[in-house]
Amino acid sequence: DTGVSQDPRHKITKRGQNVTFRCDPISEHNRLYWYRQTLGQGPEFLTYFQNEAQLEKSRLLSDRFSAERPKGSFSTLEIQRTEQGDSAMYLCASSLSNRTLYGYTFGSGTRLTVV
Amino acid sequence: GEDVEQSLFLSVREGDSSVINCTYTDSSSTYLYWYKQEPGAGLQLLTYIFSNMDMKQDQRLTVLLNKKDKHLSLRIADTQTGDSAIYFCAESGYSSASKIIFGSGTRLSIRP
Numbered sequence: 001d002t003g004v005s006q007d008p009r010h011k012i013t014k015r016g017q018n019v020t021f022r023c024d025p026i027s028e029h030n031r032l033y034w035y036r037q038t039l040g041q042g043p044e045f046l047t048y049f050q051n052e053a054q055l056e057k058s059r060l061l062s063d064r065f066s067a068e069r070p071k072g073s074f075s076t077l078e079i080q081r082t083e084q085g086d087s088a089m090y091l092c093a094s095s096l097s098n099r100t101l102y103g104y105t106f107g108s109g110t111r112l113t114v115v
Numbered sequence: 116g117e118d119v120e121q122s123l124f125l126s127v128r129e130g131d132s133s134v135i136n137c138t139y140t141d142s143s144s145t146y147l148y149w150y151k152q153e154p155g156a157g158l159q160l161l162t163y164i165f166s167n168m169d170m171k172q173d174q175r176l177t178v179l180l181n182k183k184d185k186h187l188s189l190r191i192a193d194t195q196t197g198d199s200a201i202y203f204c205a206e207s208g209y210s211s212a213s214k215i216i217f218g219s220g221t222r223l224s225i226r227p
Contacts, residue, residue, distance in 0.1 A: 004157075033214070042119075042203050042217030043158065056214070091157055101146045101207055104215065106157035 004107035006092050012113045013082055020078045021110045025094030032075050033104060034067055035091040036060065043091055049075060050097055082114045119218035121204050126224045133191040135221045137204030140185065144208035147180060148215065149189045152201045161189075166208075196225050 005024040013019050025032045030051050035043035046065070047057045051072035061067075064082075069075040079086055089111050093104035118140040127133045139147070145166050150158040164171045164178045164187075171178045177190040191198055201220040 035217075040219070042205075042219045045214040045216070048214060093158075103146075103148055103150075103160040103163050105160070106150075108155075108157040 004092055004094050004105050006090075006107040006110050008110055009108065010111045010113075012115060015084060015114055016081055018078065018080045019082060019112060020076050021090055021092075021112075022074060022076050023092030023107060024074045025092070026105055027073075029094035029096055029105070030072065031095045031097050031100055031104075032069055033093040033095075034075070034077050035093065037089040037091055037109070038087075046077075079112075082112075084114045087112055087114045119204055119206055119216055121202075121218040121221045123219065124222050124224070126226060127194050128226050129194060129196060131194055133189075133194045133198065133223055135189045135191075135202050135204075135223065137187045137189075137218055138185055139187065139204070139206045139218075141206060141208050141216075142185070144185075144206040146207045147178075147187050148203075148205040148207070149176075149178065149187075150203040150205060150217070152203065152220070153199075158203065161202075191223075194223075194225055199223060199225050 007022045033048040034046040037043045045058050046061050047067050049069040052069050064080045067077045089109040091109045093106045095104045121137045148163045149161045151161050152158050175192045179188045201222050203220045204218040205215045207215045
């Protein structure tokens with residue numbers, strides 16, 4: 001297992017288009033997290049899953065954002081009708097629920113640029 | 116709500132020690148973390164400390180926790196050019212449930 005994988009690494013899209021990102025967590029990790037990081041800031045929590053259940057969503061996650069983890073393995077994050085303010089690095093992380101407080105393993109992120 | 120604050124920049128000479136400081140507001144913080152982010156990369160967990168500890172050492176890294184003042188520091192001994200990165204302080208506790216709350220990061224630059 002090579003860690004948390006995110007695809008694509010970079011995405012440039014026109015304002016108003018929809019985009020979808022994928023995250024493949026470490027295979028035995030049952031928790032999966034999405035964070036957003038804008039330039040010069042730390043990662044901000046968006047949402048997390050335990051297995052296939054989405055257990056918490058941040059107020060940052062507007063109704064244009066949706067995340068799924070249909071079989072409790074990989075996850076997708078979709079942004080509809082993208083806006084320039086959505087430009088950011090989207091980070092995925094995973095952990096085991098009984099070891100979550102020992103820290104997460106992050107992927108390299110998907111950098112989204114909305115033009 | 117929870118908040119984690121750090122200074123934005125630190126510049127040190129190669130071979131000197133670097134000390135990166137952080138303050139947090141959540142008195143129920145249970146675990147505190149230091150993550151490292153190199154350009155274009157995700158975050159790498161460097162170390163963590165439980166709130167019932169006041170110090171943790173791991174090779175060149177020393178973490179000090181002052182729970183009374185809600186102050187956390189990371190000392191990197193014998194700083195090398197490969198230590199150039201952004202360092203994030205983060206916390207997790209009962210108020211934040213399962214999520215880790217990050218500071219804005221301290222950019223460490225190394226002078227020859």
